[in-house]
Amino acid sequence: xxxxxxxxxxxxxxxxxxxxxxxxxxxxxxxxxxxxxxxxxxxxxxxxxxxxxxxxxxxxxxxxxxxxxxxxxxxxxxxxxxxxxxxxxxxxxxxxxxxxxxxxxxxxxxxxxxxxxxxxxxxxxxxxxxxxxxxxxxxxxxxxxxxxxxxxxxxxxxxxxxxxxxxxxxxxxxxxxxxxx
Numbered sequence: 001x002x003x004x005x006x007x008x009x010x011x012x013x014x015x016x017x018x019x020x021x022x023x024x025x026x027x028x029x030x031x032x033x034x035x036x037x038x039x040x041x042x043x044x045x046x047x048x049x050x051x052x053x054x055x056x057x058x059x060x061x062x063x064x065x066x067x068x069x070x071x072x073x074x075x076x077x078x079x080x081x082x083x084x085x086x087x088x089x090x091x092x093x094x095x096x097x098x099x100x101x102x103x104x105x106x107x108x109x110x111x112x113x114x115x116x117x118x119x120x121x122x123x124x125x126x127x128x129x130x131x132x133x134x135x136x137x138x139x140x141x142x143x144x145x146x147x148x149x150x151x152x153x154x155x156x157x158x159x160x161x162x163x164x165x166x167x168x169x170x171x172x173x174x175x176x177x178x179x180x181x
Contacts, residue, residue, distance in 0.1 A: 049073030050122055050177045052151035063139065064155035068122045070177050076114055078174040080127070081106040082163065090167045096134045099169050100141035107174050108145060116176050118146050123154040123175035131159030134169060 053067040054060055083091045083099035084106070092098025111117060124142075128134050138157070146152060153174075163171055 049179055052122075062152065063143070064124075064152050066154070068154045070122065073177045073179050074181070076116070076176040076178065078107060078110045078176060080125075080171040080173045081110065082165070082168045082171045084168075090165065093167050096130075096169045097137045097141065100134075100138055103170050103172050104141055104145045107172060110174070111176065114176070114178070116178055119149050119151075120176045120178055121146070121149075121153045121174050122177050124156070125173040126155070126157045127160045127163065127171045128157065129160055129162060129169045131157070138170065 049070060049072040051069040051071065052065040053069060054065055055067070058066045081103050083102040085091055085102070090099075091102040107121075108118070111120070124146075126138065126142075128138055135157070163169070
């Protein structure tokens with residue numbers, strides 16, 4: 001065997017190693033990209049009646065979704081829930097946090113009554129008396145119920161001067177979408 005053949009073989013071996021390393025890196029990058037796309041797709045089932053969309057051109061707020069597209073399913077509207085117990089008595093008079101806890105407990109009870117979970121809520125409309133004072137507590141209590149959702153619901157929060165009963169400090173409406181029966 002000639003010395004030049006040995007050197008040529010070594011060169012080929014080196015080139016092969018470089019090629020294999022680069023190919024491995026490219027394949028690894030492609031695999032990561034595929035897993036990322038698969039994970040994003042897995043978050044929303046293709047047959048789901050609802051799509052949650054947060055375009056990059058809008059604020060990315062973790063507390064709510066910018067756009068909720070409903071393509072089918074059953075639309076359920078939960079009337080404004082206030083801080084009342086099942087007998088209609090105000091809970092937590094003068095205590096916003098206690099009222100918020102009762103409001104969201106009422107929403108949870110309404111969801112359970114229709115076989116829904118917080119993940120089925122697509123929109124919340126909230127009306128808060130003295131919003132500057134009470135907004136932080138509202139967000140904390142709301143996060144306890146909705147913080148683990150795969151996608152937070154769309155949301156509108158409005159400060160109001162009063163509700164129908166002067167003892168009430170918060171009212172929340174919920175829109176729910178469930179699959180067809």
